[in-house]
Amino acid sequence: MKITREEVRHVARLARLDLDDDTLDTMAGQLAGILEYMETLNRVDTAGVAPTAHAVPLTTPLRDDQRRPHLDREAALANAPERDEESFLVPRVIG
Amino acid sequence: MDLNELTIEDAHAKLLQGELSAVALTQAVLDRIETLEHRIAAYITLDAEGALEQAAAADRRITEGDVTPLTGIPMGIKDVICTRGLRTTCGSRLLENFIPPYNAAVMDKLKAAGAVILGKLNMDEFAMGSSTENSAYKITRNPWNLDHIPGGSSGGSAAAVAAGMCLGALGSDTGGSIRQPAAHCGVVGLKPTYGRVSRYGLVAFASSLDQIGPMGKSVRDCALIMNAISGHDERDSTSVPEPVPDYSRLSNGTFKGLRVGLPREYHEAEGLHSDVRHAMANAIETVKSLGAETVDVSLPHTEYAVAAYYIIAPCEASSNLARYDGVRYGVRSKDHTDMLDMFRQTRTAGFGAEVQRRIILGTYALSAGYYDAYYGKASQVRSLFIQDFRQVFEKCDVLLGPVAPTPAFRIGEKTDDPLTMYMSDVFTLSANLAGIPGISVPCGLSSDGLPIGLQLMGPHFSEERLLQAAHDFEQHTDFHNQTPAL
Numbered sequence: 001m002k003i004t005r006e007e008v009r010h011v012a013r014l015a016r017l018d019l020d021d022d023t024l025d026t027m028a029g030q031l032a033g034i035l036e037y038m039e040t041l042n043r044v045d046t047a048g049v050a051p052t053a054h055a056v057p058l059t060t061p062l063r064d065d066q067r068r069p070h071l072d073r074e075a076a077l078a079n080a081p082e083r084d085e086e087s088f089l090v091p092r093v094i095g
Numbered sequence: 096m097d098l099n100e101l102t103i104e105d106a107h108a109k110l111l112q113g114e115l116s117a118v119a120l121t122q123a124v125l126d127r128i129e130t131l132e133h134r135i136a137a138y139i140t141l142d143a144e145g146a147l148e149q150a151a152a153a154d155r156r157i158t159e160g161d162v163t164p165l166t167g168i169p170m171g172i173k174d175v176i177c178t179r180g181l182r183t184t185c186g187s188r189l190l191e192n193f194i195p196p197y198n199a200a201v202m203d204k205l206k207a208a209g210a211v212i213l214g215k216l217n218m219d220e221f222a223m224g225s226s227t228e229n230s231a232y233k234i235t236r237n238p239w240n241l242d243h244i245p246g247g248s249s250g251g252s253a254a255a256v257a258a259g260m261c262l263g264a265l266g267s268d269t270g271g272s273i274r275q276p277a278a279h280c281g282v283v284g285l286k287p288t289y290g291r292v293s294r295y296g297l298v299a300f301a302s303s304l305d306q307i308g309p310m311g312k313s314v315r316d317c318a319l320i321m322n323a324i325s326g327h328d329e330r331d332s333t334s335v336p337e338p339v340p341d342y343s344r345l346s347n348g349t350f351k352g353l354r355v356g357l358p359r360e361y362h363e364a365e366g367l368h369s370d371v372r373h374a375m376a377n378a379i380e381t382v383k384s385l386g387a388e389t390v391d392v393s394l395p396h397t398e399y400a401v402a403a404y405y406i407i408a409p410c411e412a413s414s415n416l417a418r419y420d421g422v423r424y425g426v427r428s429k430d431h432t433d434m435l436d437m438f439r440q441t442r443t444a445g446f447g448a449e450v451q452r453r454i455i456l457g458t459y460a461l462s463a464g465y466y467d468a469y470y471g472k473a474s475q476v477r478s479l480f481i482q483d484f485r486q487v488f489e490k491c492d493v494l495l496g497p498v499a500p501t502p503a504f505r506i507g508e509k510t511d512d513p514l515t516m517y518m519s520d521v522f523t524l525s526a527n528l529a530g531i532p533g534i535s536v537p538c539g540l541s542s543d544g545l546p547i548g549l550q551l552m553g554p555h556f557s558e559e560r561l562l563q564a565a566h567d568f569e570q571h572t573d574f575h576n577q578t579p580a581l
Contacts, residue, residue: 005580006415007459008455009432011455011459011462012455013459014458014474015413015417015442015455015458016417016420016435016438016439016442016461017443017446017454018438018439018440018443018444019443019451025451027451027455030452030513030514031455031456031459033514034405034456034513034514034517035456035459037401037402037514038402038405038406038469038473039407040126040398040399040402040474041399041402041403041472041476043399044396044399044472044475044476044479046472046475046476046478046479046518049475049478050475050478051471051474051475051478051480052364052474052475052477052478052481053303053474054289054303054333054530055289055303055477055481055528055529055530055531056288056289056290056333056335056530056555058290058332058333058335060332060348061329061332063329071197072198075196075197076196076423078194078196079192079193079194079196079424079425080423080424081421081422081424081425081426081427082427088422088423090422090434090437091431091432091433091434091436091437092433092434093433093434
């Protein structure tokens with residue numbers, strides 16, 4: 001199967017990755033090889049088989065919606081690339 | 096015997112008897128690290144000062160009689176596990192400056208037990224890899240032959256244990272990343288049942304597959320670590336409220352009457368190296384001599400394990416790694432024009448090639464029009480793996496097989512073709528897909544002197560049985576006493 005440079009560029013855009021043409025081409029080739037290998041899964045008869053998202057049977061544990069101890073603001077902001085007294089700073093989004 | 100050669104069990108006995116102090120033990124291991132680190136390159140971050148402080152605190156606890164088997168024991172932690180105040184990079188440039196503001200659940204447990212944390216161990220970036228060659232920091236070398244890989248992604252952990260650069264370590268396993276490096280470095284490594292050990296504070300790669308587990312010089316050492324780290328945790332919704340037995344209750348005689356299944360897809364695999372084949376044959380003879388009844392079994396979907404895993408894991412990873420956007424932590428790009436550009440530049444500069452490849456693969460497989468064909472299909476095949484194991488465990492108590500098709504390959508040997516690297520995970524992937532536990536225990540050396548690992552797998556929450564069987568095997572062979580000549 002063939003994956004085009006444009007297809008990889010589109011996917012990269014979705015994943016917020018900015019790849020140059022050489023990288024896109026290399027990746028297109030590798031992806032094509034990997035996905036072609038994945039085609040082997042089509043040989044498996046999965047009619048009526050339910051998909052598994054969790055291998056060990058579990059039900060979602062719920063708790064009362066009550067406030068609990070949490071990370072304090074300074075700790076939460078400690079690794080911020082840019083911050084002010086109370087928030088993370090990012091480039092302007094609106095306006 | 097040098098202090099760094101002690102097992103956790105023996106070190107604990109000496110600490111209790113007052114023959115040894117935790118400070119002396121920790122200093123001995125730090126000296127060992129200083130001697131070997133430039134050759135092995137196991138540590139990304141070493142915290143010698145912190146370790147000695149923790150050792151002094153452990154000595155005080157020991158005098159007061161407040162001791163656990165891990166009190167004062169110097170350990171290394173794979174750099175994918177959050178350690179409060181101690182840099183955690185996940186082997187990535189993107190997290191080069193990240194200092195977690197909280198401890199992973201397992202770290203709180205180790206701290207409560209009084210373990211001494213030496214530092215953070217090298218790994219493939221974001222746990223994606225089978226050789227530790229994908230680390231953005233350094234290439235860890237196999238202590239048995241420095242030109243060979245230690246395995247991955249917990250390569251730093253395995254190498255450090257093998258080289259006496261810690262007495263025990265934590266690794267993580269998503270597709271074999273504890274078991275395979277353990278096998279390649281001649282140490283013991285256990286991937287617990289999914290949900291046995293809390294993932295709170297484990298930086299997520301593939302959330303339905305990841306597990307933290309112990310790596311050590313002996314089965315008993317791994318059991319002692321399991322006792323400390325296992326258990327339900329409210330903060331991890333996938334953590335299972337299964338009681339924790341005493342995993343260190345190990346005796347001989349486990350194999351007597353035990354039904355040991357030999358999956359033919361593993362034992363008759365085409366790419367199986369002759370030395371691995373030989374080691375398997377010897378291991379089978381050993382367990383038979385110990386009273387085991389071997390049963391030929393089949394895991395018919397084994398040939399689809401690589402395809403299923405390398406869709407599911409990258410899909411989950413593409414979602415998990417979406418959080419690395421430069422907003423709240425990590426190395427943010429400098430010359431971006433707007434927020435979207437910030438995301439793109441931060442991620443492109445911060446992620447290595449293998450991580451980018453898997454993100455692209457996962458994003459593609461989840462994108463509109465492809466979801467059912469790839470992720471949907473792989474998830475259905477996953478159900479069939481679970482069914483295979485359920486059926487097989489009606490016929491046997493444990494499964495026995497190789498961990499890796501070959502001994503550790505040379506550094507650089509497989510880096511050109513990602514698919515070749517992926518194929519080498521065939522024997523370990525299924526356990527993650529099915530959520531079942533698996534242990535790797537040394538079972539021989541190749542003709543080139545490289546370690547070979549024996550894998551035992553069991554049903555969900557059969558860690559006791561696996562540890563007991565592995566212990567029985569270990570005690571009746573001499574492989575655990577072999578160490579690399581460094």
